[in-house]
Amino acid sequence: xxxxxxxxxxxxxxxxxxxxxxxxxxxxxxxxxxxxxxxxxxxxxxxxxxxxxxxxxxxxxxxxxxxxxxxxxxxxxxxxxxxxxxxxxxxxxxxxxxxxxxxxxxxxxxxxxxxxxxxxxxxxxxxxxxxxxxxxxxxxxxxxxxxxxxxxxxxxxxxxxxxxxxxxxx
Numbered sequence: 722x723x724x725x726x727x728x729x730x731x732x733x734x735x736x737x738x739x740x741x742x743x744x745x746x747x748x749x750x751x752x753x754x755x756x757x758x759x760x761x762x763x764x765x766x767x768x769x770x771x772x773x774x775x776x777x778x779x780x781x782x783x784x785x786x787x788x789x790x791x792x793x794x795x796x797x798x799x800x801x802x803x804x805x806x807x808x809x810x811x812x813x814x815x816x817x818x819x820x821x822x823x824x825x826x827x828x829x830x831x832x833x834x835x836x837x838x839x840x841x842x843x844x845x846x847x848x849x850x851x852x853x854x855x856x857x858x859x860x861x862x863x864x865x866x867x868x869x870x871x872x873x874x875x876x877x878x879x880x881x882x883x884x885x886x887x888x889x890x891x
Contacts, residue, residue, distance in 0.1 A: 722795040773807035785816035797827035
């Protein structure tokens with residue numbers, strides 16, 4: 722988890738003109754004391770809080786559902802800490818629908834959800850195009866093609882896009 726958020730620190734820092742001295746110092750100290758490993762997660766969260774507290778920041782996290790559950794919990798908890806001190810930060814999360822409840826639980830009162838997906842006709846059109854471009858058409862019979870055109874569109878799930886928006890806490 723520290724590597725994901727550490728990467729986020731590097732990306733945010735690369736977009737600002739003057740890197741805060743405490744961030745440069747923290748990375749240098751950790752590099753020297755931890756055999757090249759980065760700072761621990763709590764220190765990285767503090768760095769992100771420091772940077773994003775005064776600069777409008779947009780964070781995009783794709784495929785959150787592919788993150789291991791334990792790491793997902795740590796990431797969402799860290800994001801919650803960052804959002805508390807960073808009123809200018811917006812986070813966009815893309816994941817499958819089963820993750821929505823977890824995001825809403827970890828970031829209560831801050832989530833606006835949008836479901837996006839393709840239509841069955843879009844998927845069918847794409848599949849037909851790909852089947853027509855097949856360079857070995859003799860490898861497929863009509864039964865297999867019919868199965869492909871039936872089963873793939875049935876099993877496609879919509880994606881969930883969570884736009885985490887800070888609301889004034891009352």
